Amino acid sequence: MTAVKEPTSRAGRREWIALVVLSLPTMLLMLDINVLMLALPQLSEDLGASSTQQLWITDIYGFAIAGFLVTMGTLGDRIGRRRLLLGGAAVFAVVSVVAAFSDSAAMLVVSRAVLGVAGATVMPSTLALISNMFEDPKERGTAIAMWASAMMAGVALGPAVGGLVLAAFWWGSVFLIAVPVMLLVVVTGPVLLTESRDPDAGRLDLLSAGLSLATVLPVIYGLKELARTGWDPLAAGAVVLGVIFGALFVQRQRRLADPMLDLGLFADRTLRAGLTVSLVNAVIMGGTGLMVALYLQTIAGHSPLAAGLWLLIPACMLVVGVQLSNLLAQRMPPSRVLLGGLLIAAVGQLLITQVDTEDTALLIAATTLIYFGASPVGPITTGAIMGAAPPEKAGAASSLSATGGEFGVALGIAGLGSLGTVVYSAGVEVPDAAGPADADAAQESIAGALHTAGQLAPGSADALLDSARAAFTSGVQSVAAVCAVFSLALAVLIGTRLRDISAMDHGHGEEPAENDAQPAT
Template sequence: MSTIHQTAGGAAPRASEPRTDPRAWLGLAIMSLPVLLVAMDFSVLYLAIPTITDELAPTASEQLWIVDIYGFLIAGLLITMGNVGDRFGRRMVLLSGATVFGIASLLAAFAPSAMVLILARALMGIGGATLMPASLSLISNMFPDLKARALAIGVWTACFAGGSAVGPVFGGILLHHFWWGSVFLINVPILLLLLVFAPKLVPEYKSGTTDPFDFLGVVLSLLGILPLVYAIKHLASDGVDAIGIGSGVLGIVALTLFITQQRRAKHPLLQLNLFSYPAFTSAIMAALGCMMTLGALSYLTGIYLQSVLGRDVLAAALAGIPMAVAVAVFSLGASRVNALLGTRAAFVTALLAAAVGNAGLLFLGTDTPIWIYLVSTTIAGIGYGIVFSLVSEVAVSSAPPERAGAASGISETSFELGTSLGLALIGSLATLVFRANSDGRDFSDTLGETLHRAGELGSGPGTDLATAARSAFVDGLHVAATSGAVLLVVLAAVISVVLRRRT
């Protein structure tokens, strides 16, 4: 593929100074729209679940699958779809994924039953898994200038990170005015814009390889990632049982076989030699650690704002806007931080900022002013925004151009797995502390259930139970915040040492 780039004055630039076609920015804007949608659909459903439960009456198991099947399939298919895009055409895969995502969104919006909604969410996960690596890897083709590419990756990351943050806000507004299907139906007109304009603004790229496709690697990767993610979520929500342990063992065994097979395969799905590059390894570690702490922070503080401080759902969602803005703004400015400090110092500084934000949650109590929450999460958002943009940029630039899709798939998989691990490990730790601090009182499994039972008991015993439950939850939040801050500080120290090596 060849593209002619011209300067503003019409003269051709020198070969040593590649220039970006102005149309590339329009193409980036079009590609960023589905990324925003995919990220929003991770969290937009949280506020809609009560209404969906009333309308479709799903069982407890069906409700779990409505929420989780989307993320499961995205996490399991990102690496595969990144390779498919490299081989068969990134723009073609992008448009195919948008079509699947749009059709699935229509099906979800008008789903007559829980099972149909689960199927629609699964199809949305398949479509989302094609949209993300294809759009990110195309940036390396559309922006040959390094500064422009860094800014473009910052825009992409801002849409990805910001979408997850504003999902509940957007969902709350839609649910306030329309029926629950509107949170899915809004996807359709935006995806139609992509399908109309992307063929004109986004170039095609394919590696041109004729090597056999690694179907065995695809199967083993799915058998590894999907059961393992399910086991983490199942053990966190239902405790230790045979289903959770069996799923976890299956996932671990399959991932072990996958790594062994990838080392021996002539044309592997996953280029393990990418992890020999310190910058790439650091990026993956940073993505895992930051998403673990951010996932746990978002989940626990959402409960804190509603069940401890007594704010309604929409007010709690609006309180998350400062952090979302910080993530978006500093994702865009990460390239400047990187240019000023260097990759190593930028990673370390951003991770420490995120750690300070997590540590700020230690000042939260049962009647703390909201500004303490806003300041702490905003500081954390600054660090997360820089890290997320650096991760995307480093992961893509560390790989050869023909493998950029696979590299972006690995980085995005680390984001999804990090979120699941954070909710499972740090979230479960907070729950254990909550139950341990019951002081002999009969707490339910969650703070919400305990407060509901306290309301049934009435004033006196009910008031005492509610006060104790809120205090115990704050104790759990403090332990989780401390764990997150420590994890980020340790990660900063490790990356500081790893990046001393020269690639």
């Protein structure tokens, strides 16, 4: 049965309660990515995980989410976004218990992979359901801002929550945090959420799904490995392989009468603009986040938990900025809000170029400015992307938005992280007292320099540490300078070419939306 709502209908109490329920698993996904980092030493010791297994335990979750986002977004358009979300939430809850009680590293790696696949159902489903529930443009903007705030809160709270949980319980408890949240979605979803899908969608093309996975996974893996290890032919080959599969994916979508991903979505200028701004901003934030976190731990000497607590300050300001930007975007052209925010972010980046080896306070103040300035990008570009897409393609549009963010962060970490490494390697001076292997390690990374210093006499060790810290700080400054240029370039692009970008008033916010919407039973 098809239900047609008036485009000017206002959301009621049920929709706002549903928004809270949809925001919680989104926050959990972000929290789950960060919280494991603190548990890794303890679980690695208990499970006897090798260094390679530790990397897979950490990375496989994000790889699986990124790889399956497009497939899950389009699958939700076909089978129903509520059905997909409820199924994914149920699987996530069950497998979280399995992960918590894993008795081997291999078991935990597999569990994390399945959690990633289940997690890939959450982001596109929740965003598509929100976009269809809130038809009034202003209400949709507020809802998307709240959803984005929940996501940022997950990022901000991850280290703090992880530290508190691990202080009282064993490492498996970090996985059990997800169980009550996902069970809440499973229990309340059928009552609060109205099903929506593309009524004209055909069957999911499995070959397209495979090509999508073969595109995203190698590229994300290759970029992360290049950031972690520097130049590596295998990692570079993975990126090239992913690009080749991406070309095959696009070619197949053009040939299919009912493609898995409708490339016609890219014909909309607003959607293209939203994706572009979001992607470049993700590059900036990925590079900035990496260098700031490394500075706090290697230069300032903070533990991962202490560094996470320091980063609560800019992260909380990011959440505040998301809400403020939504209010401003309802009172002035969204392009002005974006422009002002990016200029503030550029000021923060320029301040980081003045940081020295003992400037934690200035670094945090500058990072807070950057996060606050970047805060309008998420809700405004997401609103533009979702508003530009027809309601029946909401799942595909949301998956494009999320996948673009994943690519941007990975590219920022790899590209800007590599820039920081190059500057560091060019600036560090290793004492002659270091052996060849130790000298190479010190030349390669700040972590290697810290290790090498422990093998040297006090005078040589102090000289190496001073040089390494100064060189790494120069790398941080160089990355910040490039990010400032990127932010200013985005500001110029928005001010000259995208002045008419609108955050909330495109697409199905203006036209009657006919969904295959089935009332909850």
